[in-house]
Amino acid sequence: MSATGIGAAVRRKEDQRFITGTGNYTSDITRPGEVRAYFVRSPHAHATIDKIDVSAAKRMPGVVDILTGADLAGDKIGGLICGWAITSKDGTPMKMGAHPAIAADKVRCVGDAVAVVLAETLLQARDAAEAVQVDYGVLPAVVDPAKATAKGAPQLHDVAPNNLIYDWHLGDKAATEAAFAAAKHVTKLDIINNRLVPNAMEPRAAIAEYDQGNDALTLWNTSQNPHVARLVISAFVGMAPEHKLRVIAPDVGGGFGSKIFIYPEEVVALWAARRVKRPVKWVSDRSEAFLTDAHGRDHVTHAELATDANHKITGLRVHTIANIGSYMSTFSSSVPTYLYATLLSGQYAIPAIYAEVDAVYTNTAPVDAYRGAGRPEATFVVERLVEVAARELGLDPAEFRRKNFVTSFPHQTPVIMTYDAGDYDASMTKAMEMIDYKNFGKRKAESEKNGKLRGIGFSTYIEACGIAPSQAVGSLGAGVGLWESAEVRVNPTGSVEILTGSHSHGQGHETTFAQLVSDRLGVPIDTVSIVHGDTDKVQFGMGTYGSRSGAVGMSAISKALDKIEDKAKKVAGYMMEAAADDIEFKDGKFTVKGTDKSVGWGDVTLNAYIAHKFTGGQLEPGLKEGAFYDPTNFTFPAGCHLAEVEIDPETGKITIANWVAVDDFGNIINPMIVEGQVHGGIAQGVGQAMLEGAHYNADGQLVTGSFMDYAMPRAADLPSFKVDTTVTPCPSNPLGIKGCGEAGAIASPAALINAITNAVGHENVPMPATPSVVWKAAQGGMKKAAE
Amino acid sequence: MPNVTVTVNGKSHTVDVAPETLLVELIREKLRLTGTHVGCDTSQCGACVVHVDGAAVKSCTMLAMSADGATVTTIEGLANGSTLHPMQEAFREHHGLQCGFCTPGMIMTAVDIVNRKGGNLDEHTIRDELEGNICRCTGYHNIVKAVGAGARAMAGGGKSAQAAE
Amino acid sequence: MALEMSGEYELPQAREVVWKALNDAEILKKCIPGCETLEKLSDSEFQATVKLSIGPVSARFKGRVKLEDIDAPNGYKIAGEGEGGVAGFAKGFANVALAEAGEGTKLTYKAEAATGGKIAQLGQRLIAGSAKKTADRFFENFVAALQDYK
Numbered sequence A: 001m002s003a004t005g006i007g008a009a010v011r012r013k014e015d016q017r018f019i020t021g022t023g024n025y026t027s028d029i030t031r032p033g034e035v036r037a038y039f040v041r042s043p044h045a046h047a048t049i050d051k052i053d054v055s056a057a058k059r060m061p062g063v064v065d066i067l068t069g070a071d072l073a074g075d076k077i078g079g080l081i082c083g084w085a086i087t088s089k090d091g092t093p094m095k096m097g098a099h100p101a102i103a104a105d106k107v108r109c110v111g112d113a114v115a116v117v118l119a120e121t122l123l124q125a126r127d128a129a130e131a132v133q134v135d136y137g138v139l140p141a142v143v144d145p146a147k148a149t150a151k152g153a154p155q156l157h158d159v160a161p162n163n164l165i166y167d168w169h170l171g172d173k174a175a176t177e178a179a180f181a182a183a184k185h186v187t188k189l190d191i192i193n194n195r196l197v198p199n200a201m202e203p204r205a206a207i208a209e210y211d212q213g214n215d216a217l218t219l220w221n222t223s224q225n226p227h228v229a230r231l232v233i234s235a236f237v238g239m240a241p242e243h244k245l246r247v248i249a250p251d252v253g254g255g256f257g258s259k260i261f262i263y264p265e266e267v268v269a270l271w272a273a274r275r276v277k278r279p280v281k282w283v284s285d286r287s288e289a290f291l292t293d294a295h296g297r298d299h300v301t302h303a304e305l306a307t308d309a310n311h312k313i314t315g316l317r318v319h320t321i322a323n324i325g326s327y328m329s330t331f332s333s334s335v336p337t338y339l340y341a342t343l344l345s346g347q348y349a350i351p352a353i354y355a356e357v358d359a360v361y362t363n364t365a366p367v368d369a370y371r372g373a374g375r376p377e378a379t380f381v382v383e384r385l386v387e388v389a390a391r392e393l394g395l396d397p398a399e400f401r402r403k404n405f406v407t408s409f410p411h412q413t414p415v416i417m418t419y420d421a422g423d424y425d426a427s428m429t430k431a432m433e434m435i436d437y438k439n440f441g442k443r444k445a446e447s448e449k450n451g452k453l454r455g456i457g458f459s460t461y462i463e464a465c466g467i468a469p470s471q472a473v474g475s476l477g478a479g480v481g482l483w484e485s486a487e488v489r490v491n492p493t494g495s496v497e498i499l500t501g502s503h504s505h506g507q508g509h510e511t512t513f514a515q516l517v518s519d520r521l522g523v524p525i526d527t528v529s530i531v532h533g534d535t536d537k538v539q540f541g542m543g544t545y546g547s548r549s550g551a552v553g554m555s556a557i558s559k560a561l562d563k564i565e566d567k568a569k570k571v572a573g574y575m576m577e578a579a580a581d582d583i584e585f586k587d588g589k590f591t592v593k594g595t596d597k598s599v600g601w602g603d604v605t606l607n608a609y610i611a612h613k614f615t616g617g618q619l620e621p622g623l624k625e626g627a628f629y630d631p632t633n634f635t636f637p638a639g640c641h642l643a644e645v646e647i648d649p650e651t652g653k654i655t656i657a658n659w660v661a662v663d664d665f666g667n668i669i670n671p672m673i674v675e676g677q678v679h680g681g682i683a684q685g686v687g688q689a690m691l692e693g694a695h696y697n698a699d700g701q702l703v704t705g706s707f708m709d710y711a712m713p714r715a716a717d718l719p720s721f722k723v724d725t726t727v728t729p730c731p732s733n734p735l736g737i738k739g740c741g742e743a744g745a746i747a748s749p750a751a752l753i754n755a756i757t758n759a760v761g762h763e764n765v766p767m768p769a770t771p772s773v774v775w776k777a778a779q780g781g782m783k784k785a786a787e
Numbered sequence B: 001m002p003n004v005t006v007t008v009n010g011k012s013h014t015v016d017v018a019p020e021t022l023l024v025e026l027i028r029e030k031l032r033l034t035g036t037h038v039g040c041d042t043s044q045c046g047a048c049v050v051h052v053d054g055a056a057v058k059s060c061t062m063l064a065m066s067a068d069g070a071t072v073t074t075i076e077g078l079a080n081g082s083t084l085h086p087m088q089e090a091f092r093e094h095h096g097l098q099c100g101f102c103t104p105g106m107i108m109t110a111v112d113i114v115n116r117k118g119g120n121l122d123e124h125t126i127r128d129e130l131e132g133n134i135c136r137c138t139g140y141h142n143i144v145k146a147v148g149a150g151a152r153a154m155a156g157g158g159k160s161a162q163a164a165e
Numbered sequence C: 001m002a003l004e005m006s007g008e009y010e011l012p013q014a015r016e017v018v019w020k021a022l023n024d025a026e027i028l029k030k031c032i033p034g035c036e037t038l039e040k041l042s043d044s045e046f047q048a049t050v051k052l053s054i055g056p057v058s059a060r061f062k063g064r065v066k067l068e069d070i071d072a073p074n075g076y077k078i079a080g081e082g083e084g085g086v087a088g089f090a091k092g093f094a095n096v097a098l099a100e101a102g103e104g105t106k107l108t109y110k111a112e113a114a115t116g117g118k119i120a121q122l123g124q125r126l127i128a129g130s131a132k133k134t135a136d137r138f139f140e141n142f143v144a145a146l147q148d149y150k
Ligand code: FES
Pocket: B037, B038, B039, B040, B041, B042, B043, B044, B045, B046, B047, B048, B049, B058, B059, B060, B061
């Protein structure tokens, strides 16, 4: 392993600009002549828009224009769409309501935009927004997904009677029912997977500029996938043809899924820029982010697990109501279906599974993918069921898991997925050693002596990443293919530019991608630059989410590097008058096999461009290759998280005493970065399990709408984590990578709730397990124990 | 419009500002020092932390006018020319950042912690002292490590001994 | 509506006097906390501007105050609803009942309040307290205003 190659903990190249304050985030950009945009938003969760009077506001100082939904419709700007078609049980397509970028007739959640003010300064825009008069006809609202389909519930979209978008299912119902009929034991759980606000620290932003001479638009925005944004804004919104629209996502301050989607504000910025013929800049404030960023999770689930007399799992069934919010966000439909139910087999050999999912509209912010997207919800269901089943059967949770682990590969689950490689026992065993599982009893006794409760919880999770084989997702309803592209441009002096369709917003691609190049070409990583996030530079790309940039994005680079190597060998062959087949390439040196004749990387790259050693008939000059890589399967990262907590029954305070994570991510490019991803994921999962919850009151007001009321994990809430890995290389891609971005968030909620329920002695601990929840649970547990 | 005179990163500026202008707006929009970030509107996140007369301040909570006559250091002024401040070095060395958005505030806060509490910080103290800074990416694990190491380097006159202030 | 409040006051004035005051726009204007203007549209409807601040959000709310379920001199329902622009909206009502108590009058009220938009989003933890304070202040002001009311 070289110091900068694959497997080395190389310090990040991108850090230089971030630690010196010279990064370039969207809100840092200003364009000459720009106007600032400020949105007038509905304070009502559900209302008709009866009248909008902008006349007084328009006369206010600095105001350039004020635009409404009627103007938008007048200019024939299309609405936003959801790009994954889901079919209901009865074969009918999902019921997607219109989603105009500015509401025209009706608002469906607090924060729905009703007008946009454009002014010389932000202050002036805000002042004028105060003067926009909107008459609303307030309608009753529904926020609880479990109540959305009830008779008499307020109706959000005419196309979706009873607010039902689809009722979908997966698996073999009859076989599952038979398994339950024959079961020796059935474990049942009711689960609410709490709604979360992603809260990337950089709020969303958009700057749009119109070039009148070329009739072309440029958009700088906080996107995880600028090409997809351009495609949607072009093909569906109808803003401008793709070749007249450039989308640039510069440094992006975290995404976690929430910046995948195409949002109203960027559409409005583009449209407004063309109307007023000046650049338009919009920067979300945190309050807007809480209301308008797509939220995550929000499932209401009933789940059951069947076991036989030998403690083998024989069946699993779930019914889930998924809250989609007021509009269908870009990939919202896929999250509670193909990203959720397909993972319900967990790490276990389960012969029969049946899942039913109802997706419903409510008067709340749209819900879409958030770190893990569907897979945390599935893992929570499976890992809670398995842990509770073990407790009910009087078995050690590790033993029960071992008995049911999938041990031979490939393994076909009853819910679509074919697991390709893994060793689940290896990671669990390692985790148990690291946390000193066998002495947990001693530690528990010690805690009890001090009047504290102690618990330990497992989560042996699996996820499907490396999203995803295009043909497979196409057959499941996806509107796009999920391959990735790469282009390798080698300069005459030997430096290398990698153009990738992946997008880095914290993942460190500038370093890991360069490590791959350094490893393959034997060049120092400082001579490699990574270009991403600009549709004018990178031809096309599908972006970064679903832990796909290593497995899919780097595989595309690897494929392009193969081509570079082939071509460079040809050049070297002409230089040394040998056949390309006789050239060996190693450590940046081209050698004629069996001789000591060699040329260096820089000589070859120069010769590729000066083209003096070969004719145009023999070889094309230059050294530039591209590749599209379409994966052949999902990848299946898996592992074991163990959480150990101590609870003060008097206050409900939870102290995380130990956290161990042993993950199998396949081959690893940069262990330092992988560990960082795991840490961050755990923090978000712990946030979900014990701190965070987006709560709407019955009127549809978001009452946890700021960092004062929405508890973000802070440094003192978390411990240091013990993180390690086991490795089974992924057989489905050339680099053997499985992906690591989401694992922590997927695994950790179940581990923590399993630990807390273990400590308090009963299963009734909802998320988030705040001190007041835990206090009540601890008191209840002690009462139960006393009886 | 009233004008304020501030010395930012060693350079004096006199600027006209509307009375309601916040210090962070002055820094980002008037002086175009965009390393200082805005992550919230309720003074909870710490992305905007700068040093005013040597002490950490959330620049979104301070009016520009109240900084009249003050000396301000932002993240851009922390390094000594091309020599990074030891706390900056420590964040890179220990992978204390991912997306980098919270980082300027984290680093400015961390330097302030060391200025107040010295170079020998235990994990508990560091976690407590980071109370006002939110990071969504790192889970804090590596930030805590970085702050501890940066503190030691500052105290021990590590690679770059002098803080630029 | 999420917030419910109630209270009770013993007043020395006769019920008719109290009832008259409850229907007097000048008195109402003096008593509604933060009320800047109150114009009579009809006997039972007023146009009002009220300045309210809850937590970090403060705004001028423009809206209507209506008297409903009028049952002279036993009581009525006083309901208000105002839009505060970007700050959101606030609305609420109080059922006010007057009963004779010796020489004087016993006033009881049951009130509910709700807010929406930014004021609900940011002021959440303070809303319950502010609403209760607003209701209390109204009736305290009313008790005070009655002292020299004929
Ligand atoms: S921007 Fe200043 S604390 Fe969040």
